[in-house]
Amino acid sequence: MKTAERILLVSLELFNQQGETNVSSVDIALELDISPGNLYYHYKGKDSIITALFAMYQSRMIKILNAPANDSLSLEEFFYYLLLVFQVSHEYRFLYRNPSEIAEKYAKIARGFRRILKQKENVFDTCLKSFYEQDLLLGDTQQRQQIVELIGLIATQTPNYHLLKGEEINDGDYIFQSLATILFALTPYMQMSKEAYQELDETVRNLCKEA
Amino acid sequence: MKTAERILLVSLELFNQQGETNVSSVDIALELDISPGNLYYHYKGKDSIITALFAMYQSRMIKILNAPANDSLSLEEFFYYLLLVFQVSHEYRFLYRNPSEIAEKYAKIARGFRRILKQKENVFDTCLKSFYEQDLLLGDTQQRQQIVELIGLIATQTPNYHLLKGEEINDGDYIFQSLATILFALTPYMQMSKEAYQELDETVRNLCKEA
DNA sequence: GTCTATATCGGGATAGAC
DNA sequence: GTCTATCCCGATATAGAC
Secondary structure (H helix, E strand, C coil), rough: CCCHHHHHHHHHHHHHHHHHHHHHHHHEEEEEECCHHHHHHHHHHHHHHHHHHHHHHEEEHHHHHHCCCCCCCCHHHHHHHHHHHHHHHHHHHHHHHHHHHHHCCCHHHHHHCCCCCCCHHHHHHHHHHHHHHCCCECCCHHHHHHHHHHHHHHHHHHHHHHHHCCCCHHHHHHHHHHHHHHHHHHHHECCCCHHHHHHHHHHHHHHHCCC | CCCCHHHHHCCCCCHHHHHHHHHCCHHHHHHHHHCHHHHHHCCCCHHHHHHHHHHHHHHHHHHHHHHCCCCCCCCHHHHHHHHHHHHHHHHHHHHHHHHHHHEEEEEEHHHHHEEEEHHHHHHHHHHHHHHHCCCCCCCHHHHHHHHHHHHHHHHHHHHHHHHHHCCCCCHHHHHHHHHHHHHHHHHHHHHCHHHHHHHHHHHHHHHHHCC
């Protein structure tokens, strides 16, 4: 593997593990067994590494978000879709650990973040609309808007919340937590029996385990 | 006012405005028109300032959380109570901007954070139990547990979510946003007409405006 | 209590040899 | 492409005079 590529991979790993601010360029070089000078030959410091990592994240996420929402989307499909979104976010989770820090340091990334978030909410809204048209979802337009906001909040902030609580949870559980919470928040507005809820909860759990 | 006191107040303001990592001890001294040496005479660096600020936050929050939950608590009272909690959190909001950073740097604070969060969830749970016993709240114990988690998530993470979206909102609106979202998430499980919901939403809005 | 001056340390960044 | 050596800078921290 080329050095430039290795730098990105190792940086991503270190950032995810220890948080962006706690990893210096020297740390990265050390971990790679190369000299700081060499690192700077490939990337002009942490800034350009982070920019490159964000570009990777962004392009993958956009691909997922552009997958056209089927107009007879099922709830299962919706959650499968959410799972894809979460998996990518999780691979680049350091970006979400303290977004405010990162956004302050890198204006470009802040814009990209907002764009992606907006697009996510659009997609959520489209999905909910589809449910509504299938008579699966109750409630009016205003409520749908609130649900979208709530899903956005859960989707982006659940990991931080669990971090705050100091809970040690592994990768799969942590994605499941987010999905389960979304399901829970969504259920009251869905035309759905308690049995169907529990079944879906189980399905989602298994999906996460496989992944 | 004594210098030691002024240091705390100005530090709090700067931290809230610019984020803890972006404010150096020199910045604080400069803002106060005193020398860095003088600052160090009173507090041994940012660490001890932050520790002192956290202690203030903690003692105020604990006082609020210890206010015994009335066993015939009304929804209005519950939201008034939440408002108090949010106001204090908001005064020390820099602590919540990137809790993971702060928790990593200051182990003591991390423990304090977790204790407070735990206590908050306990209080929420007590309130919900009271609603349940008054036949205001539907659902079983497990659902109540999930509601508590969801409220905790909304209460602590809503500000960050809006920061992430890059929305500029002022202090009052931002507290109202959190309360409104909690109300929205709670409603489906409450024995409550749509009119009662909107009325309460309005009441909460006014409460926030006054505050 | 407060100041000035200075020491220290770590991270970011570059020059030049190989 | 990679290394060593070095520089720069900002933040933290202390000493000693007033």
